[in-house]
Amino acid sequence: MPRGFYDRSTEIVAQELLGKALLRKNGNHWMGGWIVETEAYLSSDDPSSHSHRGPTRSNASMFDHAGTLYVYPIHAKYCLNAVTEQKGKGSAVLIRAIEPVWGIERMIARRGLTDRRRLTRGPAMLCQALDVDRGLDGADLVGGSEITITGGQSSPEMTSSCRIGISRAQDLPLRFFIDGNWFVSGRSSDHRRRPCKPIRRS
């Protein structure tokens, strides 16, 4: 996708990434699949965003220009984001799940399991399957030679819910996924629109 695709409202980018192809170079071939689940992390008023306390050494790429890849470590694993909006804003879209399509055998080998549903069904699982770690942090997704996102399926049926695994700003409906897709993470009860938890008062 061109730079301008990412240089827009983070919530719009998160929704429009659904159905696009996430591709990772593997030798002379590409592996990857359709993006089926995303979450928006905003530049302001979003205490669960890594950018909330301003730039640091580790989140620097989140403040780079739109279309930059932001890879961060968590619980000895990695997750990947596409940076959105203008340089310096600190907003991004977390890609939480893809539907595996290309290079499935290679992904099976990297994950060490054969169940296709479990190959890339979660942000850390898809990073392991696609051989993404901090070495790719800061890469450019626009015309990227190692990892990129291209056009794909047209207007999939999308729905939203609250985000997964966070302790703050749980009321914001910033998770987007393709309705009914088998490769969306979480429980099936989360695969439906439902009210988000209210912010807990202290």
Added chain:
DNA sequence: ACAACGATACCCT
């Protein structure tokens, strides 16, 4: 130098 904390995933009931 050290302790606490996750945008997780796996295993259990």
Added chain:
DNA sequence: GGGTATCGTTGTT
């Protein structure tokens, strides 16, 4: 629905 392994980052001595 809950407990926890595991480790980079950050904030605190």
